[in-house]
Amino acid sequence: MDSQPADAGARLGFIGAGKLAGSLIRGLIRSGKYSAQSIIAGEPNEPAREALRRETGVRVTASNFDVIAAADILLVGVKPAIVLPALKEIRGQSANKLIISLAAGVRIESMESVTDGRVMRAMTNTPSAICRAATALARGSRTTDDDVGIAREIFGAVGLAVEVPEAQIDAVTALSGSGPAFVYSVIEALAKGGERTGLSPEVALALARQTVLGAAQLATETKLSPEELRKMVVTPGGTTAAGLAAMEKHGTSDGLGAAVEAAAKRGAEMAAENK
Secondary structure, three states, X not given: OOOOOOOOOOOEEEEOOOHHHHHHHHHHHHOOOOOHHHEEEEOXXXXXXXXXXXXXXXXXXXXXXXXXXXXXXXXXOOOHHHHXXXXXXXXXXXXXXXXXXXXXXXXXXXXHOOOOOEEEEEEOOHHHHHOOEEEEEEEXXXXXXXXXXXXXXXXXXXXXXXXXXXHHHHHHHHHHHOXXXXXXXXXXXXXXXXXXXXXXXXXXXXXXXXXXXXXHHHHHHHOOOHHHHHHHHOOOOOHHHHHHHHHHHOOHHHHHHHHHHHHHHHHXXXXXXXX
């Protein structure tokens, strides 16, 4: 890690520092591009607040107003139902600040109606903690190109960051935001299959984790399509072909696709609820 991050003077303020926001904070510091001194986090839950302080060294507080006073850029990491009340609470202090919401199911239009700040959305995921996040950014009506550049720097420090229209954020929420949970279910299922064929639980889980990691890394580095990569493994009449046939019979691919569609649908429903 660099001893003096290039933008150590920038002050990022987190309103809420639970699972997702906490992962992002840990990743920003791990990246070496942000120092603990450049981040302040507001979190009402004392155990979560103290765990973050011990692990990262960032300044933590129970007051959102402490965050507002110290921060140039606000990242809102509270639960969706709390986003609008939190923004209303700080409305008088957040004018002319860049506000980036990490929440699913709360539209920019709704947030802009309760704050004078420049609002964006960033749908990221918990692998941000290890700088392997997949993040989509969406700009609001007041967002400037400089704001987008700042957001790209922040989220680019912890992984891949792309810009999409807000209309596509529900799809991103389902694919990238919820996606890690779906992948963990795949890892779990692979490991259980290994156990049923004679491996110990420890060995099966270790091999399943590494197999998914290696496959994802190969796909990332080669830029080959999943179909092309699959052909590299499959031999007609071989073991992989037999396994893929079983997956098709049990509707594994359809099930994963349906999971993404269900999560996207729920994101749209949440947006209707949080107006």
